[in-house]
Amino acid sequence: MKKQRGGFILGLIVGLLIGLALALGVALYVTKVPVPFVNKVPQRTAEQDAAEAERNRNWDPNTPLQGKTPTKPAAPNAPATGAAPATPPASSPLPPGLRGQEGKATSGRDPAAILSGQDAPGPAVIYFVQAGAFAKLDDAEQQRAKLAMQGYTAKISEREQAGRTVYRVRLGPYDNQSEAESQKERLAAAGVDATLVRVQK
Numbered sequence: 774m775k776k777q778r779g780g781f782i783l784g785l786i787v788g789l790l791i792g793l794a795l796a797l798g799v800a801l802y803v804t805k806v807p808v809p810f811v812n813k814v815p816q817r818t819a820e821q822d823a824a825e826a827e828r829n830r831n832w833d834p835n836t837p838l839q840g841k842t843p844t845k846p847a848a849p850n851a852p853a854t855g856a857a858p859a860t861p862p863a864s865s866p867l868p869p870g871l872r873g874q875e876g877k878a879t880s881g882r883d884p885a886a887i888l889s890g891q892d893a894p895g896p897a898v899i900y901f902v903q904a905g906a907f908a909k910l911d912d913a914e915q916q917r918a919k920l921a922m923q924g925y926t927a928k929i930s931e932r933e934q935a936g937r938t939v940y941r942v943r944l945g946p947y948d949n950q951s952e953a954e955s956q957k958e959r960l961a962a963a964g965v966d967a968t969l970v971r972v973q974k
Contacts, residue, residue: 901972913941944967957969
């Protein structure tokens, strides 16, 4: 019984010593190996910082847009050589459309007419040929397919009308009324009822 107790104590002490030796070895290994993500980047010198500051001072974000040989901007006090003046001299003639009395520029339009609204151009208008308006999208798709089989390209537009959604089948747009009228007549000859629709741009 005493031999078993002595052997247990001896085994316990030997195990503790082996564990301490292993822990000491691991601690020495960890202290000698560099810590990840800490010593990866080398330390910068003052010369490198000064060089980077100089590069950033002269950096132009538009350099890639200027091609391989970008032109450097002229110094503020340096005279421009060979550069065209930004504004024409006072003695240079104006184009005929902008030449008025005593050399004054004019647009060729009467200012009083512009202010009164008489000289304003009329509203731009485009035309559509409507080949039907339907309450169901499926009906509008069938009409568009029917027109496509006859060689016409139509589009379906959706609009709210009297609280209900209406799907319109239209051809166009056309810039002038005569072109839209001729398209309407071609549709009528093909047996398709159509109406001319005028829309302001």
